[in-house]
Amino acid sequence: MALVRRGDAVRMNVTYEGVAPLTIIISPAGSGPCLLETRHLSFRYEGTTITAQQERILRSIAGRLGDATFDEIAQKVPEEDQERGAVDPEEIVDRGVVTVEQWGAPDAWRRFVFRREFERNASSALRVTGRRVVTVSHGESECQYATPAIDARSMSLFCYPWIRPLAHVPNAPAPERSIPSFITTDMRDADIITGGAAKLDAVLDALADRTCEGDVVVVRSTCMPHVIGDDMQESVRRWSGRGDIIYDDVFAPAGRDLTAELLAAAIDSGKRRKRRGSSVALAGIAPGPALVELEGLLVEAGIDVVSALVPRIDLERARDWRRAAVQVLVPDPYRDALYESVFRPLPLETIEPPTPHGVADTRRWLEAIARSVGREAEMRRAWKRRMRRCAAERRRLRQDAAGVRLGFVVDADECAALGDPVKMAGVPVLGVVCEMGFGIDLMVYGDGPAPDDRPGVEIHRFDDRESLQRLMRDLPCGAIYSDLYCDARITAAGKMPFCLQLFEPGLEGAVRTAERLVGACRADFYRKYGTHGRTH
């Protein structure tokens, strides 16, 4: 089926196997003679006759459109000749938010940022470390192909920012060495029909005899048990008396957040530990070279880092949390609920300086921490020393960055989001790459204002799929942003996709980020071979 708007009517071309093609003309009710009229719509057909089968189809479509108004339909249907993409009538019936999950959404061709995908899977970034972890995935085995990858070595459809950096990226830290034990309940048809909670209970019962003291069991839900109504939280609650258990919900947790409870209990268990003077506890920076560097800079300034948690959940280090004089929470939209339930209620001074991505913000972040514990002068000296050490590298990368350009594709009203860390998984992407000296090609859909007037940013408008493809192919940018794994729209244009996985916090992290981005722009693989993978 294909829909197109012509004047005051929507034309729907319908083809069914074994039935002659039919064009249905939908217009507002009362707009003239018609075959069928619903509350808001009138239905005609093109031609002079209609077969019984065709009429049955027409009535079926009218029934499915229910009480939709003409305006509701018309606003989702492109003008004839303006946009060639076929629109599935399902989209008109479904008036929900258009997301990547809706296959064939009318704006899918110009979506390159998938925040909702990150949001709904954010809990998978939380990692319990320092203990043996047994993950129980409750769902179908096949589901593992669509949910976020378990580690940096497995593949996913999306470039989840917390699986970072990729193993093939220069200077990437080694992937986690300890592969957690992984069990799937492997739901089968019979489990779906009769309910899967009993199977989850059986797996957990079996685990009770096989886990050791100190092990942490993570129960990770998939979609299917939610659809059939398995009460997983109850299974987890029942088991919680037997050991440490975390419920990692694929959707927002509806009730108790056991991850938060476990973490809060571990922090609380260390409340009698002695507080240290100029000490801080950090939340929101993933383990890796960036955390090592930032901790090192703080230590150089005489600031002791007593604990660093989230997304790593180290229950041993959590016991030291309350020894800190100040807790530092790195702003992260996906962690805010955890901050609110676990960290902000603690009787500790709390600061939340802007996220340390890029050189300037890293400096501001360190200065804010130093100020909070009275170590500003020491921090200034430490910063200078570190800047001197990487000055040559930065100069070289700035020169390299100045010679290449990065591309972004956004709707006009989404431009500001590119520079907003709250909207971009904690990374102010546009600000960081501008600071590094990259030229930016901002491909903007629609006529709305594109407010970003940073130096080096050039705005290019597009109105349809073809003009976007032309821009992606012809603009000088060497790499284009997309959260989709190996985005074929970009590779077919001969460009390299890049994503948040390349971005690291910290000063040296900024240097490594710039190096990766320059490398992405210069890689000519897709320039040479991208057309071979072109899809339609």
Add this chain to the structure above:
Amino acid sequence: MSKKRIERIVFLGKGGIGKSTILTNLSTIYAQMGRKVLFVGCDPKRDATMLLMSRTDIPTVIDQLIRTNDVRLEDVLLEARSGIHCIEAGGPEPGVGCAGRGIARMLEFFTESELLERNGYDTVLFDLLGDIVCGGFATPLRKGFGEKVFIVVSDELMSLYAANNIARAVVNCAPNGVVLGGLVANLKDAKADERMIGRFARKLKTRVVATLRRDARFRKAEYRRLTLAEHAPDCETVKNLGKLARKVLRIDPARIEPPTPMDDKTFYELSRREFSR
């Protein structure tokens, strides 16, 4: 040689309205007429199959699936009195799992085993539970399964509301060749407003194909684990059921227009006036 036509009949309606009672009786009557009948139970309660089989331990497709992860026809296809073949989907314990998926899985089994085609049935009756609440419960309305849908109603408002919803499902499934054969009024109240049901039927662009009234013999037959057609074959109610059985067969799906269900607002507005305008 032309392919044998299989009458594929589905009875739907609000829970407790009498679908299973009517359908078990129709099955018996069809078998008495010499037709080769398959009765398909899609209700986790499996009460209709129990009645036809005079036993309570009914092996179901889902039971077999749980037990062996495989289903063999000989394990689930049962022969009842009068030679009626019965197959029962079964389902989960109340409050867990997905009964709709159970029904869908059974129909997948029908396709895999070519059950309808291979056994030479000429009449297949689907007994579904209650309202069509989701896609799983609508699988019997997919291509190749149900064809003639009948909705059992009473003069109670919510039974008509459910009927209107079911008519929507019929519209959605119309491209599969599903038609609404009509309404069957099953009236427990002697003073029930029969004409109001007729007006409601006209709003849906369908008709009332039979009106059945309360008959205490139904209950007596059930206690004897018999259908009324077996318990009191000569009574007036069974004669009416016989008329319904023949009428159902005479309906030509090609000549039936899709129904015109109302949106909820219209339904409630019209129901205030008992569908008089």
